[in-house]
Amino acid sequence: MKVPVPSELLPAEALGRVHFVGIGGAGLSGIARIMLARGIEVSGSDAKPSATIEALRALGAECFVGHAAEQVAGADTVVVSTAVRADNPEVVEAGRLGLRLLPRSAALEAVMQGRRVVAVAGTHGKTTTTSMLTVALQHCGADPSFAIGGDLNESGSNAHDGTGDLFVAEADESDGAFLVYSPYAALVTNVEADHLDNYGTEEAYRAAFTEFLGRIDPAGFLVACTDDPGAAALVADAAERGLRTIGVGIGADAEVRAENLRQVGATSTFDVVDRGRRLGEVRLQVPGQHYVLDALAALASGLRLGFGFADLARGLGAYSGTRRRMELKGEVGGIRVYDSYAHHPKEISGDLEAARSLAGPGRIVVAFQPHMVSRTRIFGAEMGQALGAADEVVVMDIYVAREDPEPGVTAALVADAVPLPAEQVVLEPSWSATAEHLVDRALPGDVILTLGAGDVTLLGPSVLALLTQRAKEAPEETPDDDG
Template identity: 45%
Template sequence: MDTVHFIGIGGAGMSAIAKVMLERGVRISGSDLKRSRAAAMLEAMGAIVQIGHDARNISGATQVIVSTAIPDTNAELVAARDAGLPVLTRGQALAEVLAGGRSIVVAGTHGKTTTTSMIVTILRASGVDPTYLVGAGLNDVGTNARSGRGELAVAESDESDGSFLLLEPSIAVVTNVEPDHLDHWGSYEAMRAGFRGFLERAREIVVVPVEERSLTAGLGGGVRAVTFGDGGDIWAEGGRPLAKGAGFTLCTGTDRVEVRMNVRGRHNIWNALAAAGACIQVGVPLDEIGEGLERFRGVERRFQIRGEVAGVTVIDDYAHHPTEIAATLEAARPGPWRRLIAVFQPHRYSRTAALHGDFGAAFNEADRIVVTEVYGAGEQPVPGVTGKLVADAICERIPGRGVAFLPHREDLLLYLRGNVRPGDAVLTLGAGDIHTVGEELLETASEPP
């Protein structure tokens, strides 16, 4: 039997592909620099996982899949190429997993993971058993991937490295397009051209916001465009916060249904519209879409309430772009908390350099803001690009707000222990490892002073 070896198996995208392959009967091995819950899950399913990279780890492999975080000098990657083994990127491997079947693929600057997860939940609630690969675990099922018995597959794509241009979805969904990952694209115009290229690869239908209708102009091959948002084919009316979620009326030109979701925020109503647009195209009735949205329990690291200690609620969110941070804090504001304390870890030096000024106003709904050092995510440090750029931008845009720049983890925890009060919500924000601060706070805190 062939063995597929994953270099960097613990990442969300890599572990999802490995899990689906395992469930399809493929023998899997892999390696990563540290232990993770994803790697442990794969081991429990029968994968052979090594901690640390060593050329000997690829022994017996007939194909290698490599994470985008792995450098060309990696010992396993060098050994695989020297041995003449087929080496695929994560994006190429995802394309292979999806090849030959009908698929819904989600792209966008924000909301990809949540929208993809909503689609999966709606389909499952309507009796469809899709294969799915998502960037984070669905809270109600505890996993981010599964090889389903149905013919339909649902996947989250990645625009950060352009790999979504390798996919050929039946239905392509774009949640939104804003400047990001300009280190790869070079300019916002080039990035938009990339999204246009993604839509051009759709075989049947594209689902886009009304504001991005221009991206669909002149699509060939009989591909049909469906729009969502005000003035679109699918829209929301009466959006409102609920005690623990959001409510709205989901509308099409011929039907409407009341929806009470268990996730907060206007941004999640937007995500729900994108998900509904996709599910309508595969024949799910509107009332079943509403039921599926009400069953949706959120996604790991997306406004995830991690616990409460001494009257302080700890919430974790993956938000790492100014728009995402503003949406997350806006969603938290109607909640029962006395103060919102935002703890932000900037993600990537390239993004911090490009967008630090835009972060200033993003924290307007927070009562106190703490900024930590940049999480490089594999990027090399850039002189002068630190978390202080973000902290200074916040001070400039919202003067008088309590803002602290604490680059060292031990100082951050001490600050929180000394400043939080019963009734506060601490929101850890970022795509790096900032969530561990909330976990430490929950584990070690006693009554705040």
């Protein structure tokens, strides 16, 4: 549900006891972590048990599995996830009691008040870019607060209450949340139509990013990728407003540019040129050109914040990834299993490009789970086309998320559009059968990749277990009698 943003945005310390409905999610759990670190009393509920719930309990939060009206008792403020429906008993009870109701955006703004905020926005790459900037700043000796839509591999956490004045935040546009924040600086990775279930039209979606420019401190700056037409248009608009802008990319128009890009296996190496001056080399531990662009945006932001290139480059080189972003789950019998959050055609293409670099002479075997009915209706055919960059494809049922099913909108819209021979594409309605399809199709040297924003992420361990089982069952080779 979409909870209205109150006219008065209070700091976190003024919210009293805070209860989170959907506390196990990537967005709310991070805010809860920061509040707990500040000594604020926190409780919350989620539909399913999870490692996140257990981690929050260890930090002092009272967490419930399942939703019940009595669980909001004693709360002063109730923060509600957008994935929660309006008839949720805790939301209904909070309304009956007249408690303060906040959307995620207002709760994040509450913990960011008083800090110098660097907000990372864009259709794709927000989580990775926020993570890269955070790790790079940490290697410069800074201790920024951060709130990220995924767990850093380095810390295993998606949020931290730092001692410095900087706060690096992933600024989600899906529900207009980024229009609540007032950042000192902003990064925009790209602007490409998405979340039309909320915005209605591509024009409205793009207009929200233009509105976001007006939220940036006039004394701050905007970093945006000029290789992307939507983000490049924002750079031009921001410059007209008198805002300091830094364009990044591989193209000649970029102020901070990557040159001499080399991608080998799981690494990407490139030279950085800032306004014609070569600063040095950056070597990333993550593959794919889209991650190079994310790293450039993080680097340019760090430079404009006053940090040195050498330390920033060292931090980017140490960045080992974020969970669910081309995350290696394991390897059995020469078959590597990765998981990634890609759920938009552009993201699918980027991750398959990275997987191709990882696979080398091997093949790519993909399980893709479409996310949301409206997104599948709008982008299903494009998703299928993007999946054609793989060698073997299993398309799962739609992860419905917060919407209701629609007649005629099924995963077949994706599967039917995959430009591969029919025997290389499977439409599998059974979640539990998907792992077997992947293992049946994979050979030593191949990369298995699970893609999507839903529970497809849980497939990795099942695939690895099945690979292990089959390796044990495989007959041992005996020496040739003639040898």
